[in-house]
Amino acid sequence: MTSAAAGGRAAAARSRWCGALAGVVALLVSIAVVLAGCSREPAQQGVEAQAPEAKEQAGPSVTVSDDQALGPVPDWQTPTVSVTDENVEALQAGADEALQAGNLYEDSESAIPIYLALKAHAGEDAEAAREADEGLQRAIAALIEQGDAALAGIDTAPEGLQRAQQVVAVARAVAADAEPVVAYLERVESMERVQQASRAGERALEAGRIDDGKDAAVAHFRHALELREGDARALQGLAASESALIRRAEQAAEAYDYERAEAELARAAKVRPGNDTVAHARQRIAAKRASRIGDLRDLGIAALSREDGLDTAREHLAELLRIAPKGDPAAAELRERIELATHYGLFRPGQVFTDALKNGGRGPQMVVIPHGAFTMGAADDEEGASDSERPTRNIRFDRGLAVARTEVTVAEFRRYVEATGNEPRAVRRGYSTVYDERSGNLVRRGGAGPEDGYTGRPADDDMPVVHVSAADAAAYASWLSEQTGHTYRLPSEAEFEYALRAGSQGRFPWGDGAPPAGAGNFTGGLDTSPSGRRWRNAFEGYGDGAWGPAEVGSYAANAYGLHDMAGNVSEWVADCWHDNYRRAPRDGHAWVNPGCREKVVRGGSWASSPEQTRSAWRLSVRGDTTNARVGFRVVREI
Known part of the structure; x- marks a missing residue:
């Protein structure tokens, strides 16, 4: 150079x-x-x-x-x-000694000042x-x-x-x-x-300009690292920038704004790629989020146990859905619990239960049937149907219902009579209609009542009670309400048909044609009476082994878990008789006229023709009628 x-x-x-x-x-x-x-x-x-x-x-x-x-x-x-001239050598030696000691410039005894003077x-x-x-x-x-x-x-x-x-x-x-x-x-x-x-980066960091733009902290720290690879001050400045973004994410999470929290974490992850700090922060936030989601789920479920807690549970669900990831199982669980509570209270579809009676013992077995909708009545082209079963109408039940698993039994009805001292209609009147084997007809017989079977002789405890009027059936339901503290009643026509169909829409509950084996107690071509009689109008090729009512629950339950809805004995419902459905309630409630004498019987019996076993079949009967073919079951509101 x-x-x-x-x-x-x-x-x-x-x-x-x-x-x-x-x-x-x-x-x-x-x-x-x-x-x-x-x-x-x-x-x-x-x-x-x-x-x-x-x-x-x-x-x-x-x-x-x-x-x-x-x-x-x-x-x-x-x-x-x-x-x-006299101290030159001494100064030279002192300068060399100072140089050796690293004392270079601080004072007059340092090497550089001495060498300059020399x-x-x-x-x-x-x-x-x-x-x-x-x-x-x-x-x-x-x-x-x-x-x-x-x-x-x-x-x-x-x-x-x-x-x-x-x-x-x-x-x-x-x-x-x-x-x-x-x-x-x-x-x-x-x-x-x-x-x-680095200092510019620190100033930007203090001002909150972390990673957005050329004058942001991250940009300044990266520039410092371009000038000097591995600079500790710049590296730690990047760490500080990352931490600031993580803190913003944590603050957003504390406000339950997890979308913003994730956005801040995504920004933080770009500051020092490959570093595990953001991953750990994400885990911490996710754990707190999961804990909050779990708390909201538990609060919602706890609210459902209170009578007035449904709205509170919905509020918890709304908050849970706001903060939970899509498809979160806790949200799905609480939503399902709320859905169930909306339609079933504290029960579940298919649940079987009994209520305690105040005077001891338990009430009848009840089955919770699902809420839903169905088409009530007979289609215009349905074989054997009558105008009284039309027009068809769509009925929707927004609330589940508990329906007795079987017809009320002789023993269950006896408990009511003994507890209340009430005399059923047949006892007060002194007679009822029974089946006479000698003639093969239904005849009036004195002394027959709810303790007796279809022939007028004493019935076993597990037989369905017959020889009861519509008022007797309603009185039993009222007694259950008083004993249990819950609302028991007779089903409406719509509720009965809905429970009988159990999701089917065919002519019969099982579809069309003869019933499958073991489906119920119907008039079958293979059935014979004690004296060898056979039905003139029956399901060909079907036999159920009974002539007269069978013990409750002897045959297969339907899809809702209910026995004998279409057979065994016909059943009283709460409705008054009307010739058709033109002005019938659309909500499935009973259609009642105060003081009406004609009531409705639904469901086939052991002595019903195939046409009377259809799902839509209904019959007008005086409410004070008692005979060997009609019993009842109850429903309970939930």
């Missing part, structure tokens, strides 16, 4: 140095910002975490300790060294001048080594930049144009740019 080129390079370096010194020397040198929430980075000296509330408004706060702050580095003033004293003495200059060059080299060491240690000792700048001040004063000095000055200037970028 020519002296002109070296001089130009030195002049340029000096120019850059002077400009940088004026604007950069005063910058604070601090370690990276460590925010609250960055639990995986060690705490650094001089960094204070601001309270979360303040962070949300003003961003991260960075405090720089006094020993990290930099003031302007003044020009180096050469310490005065007195040289005489060089000036040498004058025309070339040998002395050479010896002093050689020492000075060794001292300058050692000075630069000290400066480079300060730069190298800046990650752990931030004040090293000030030390390096002091070295620059000395080197400029001693040998500004020397190539090693110029090269060193460039290294210091580069480090200052690194520190300046």
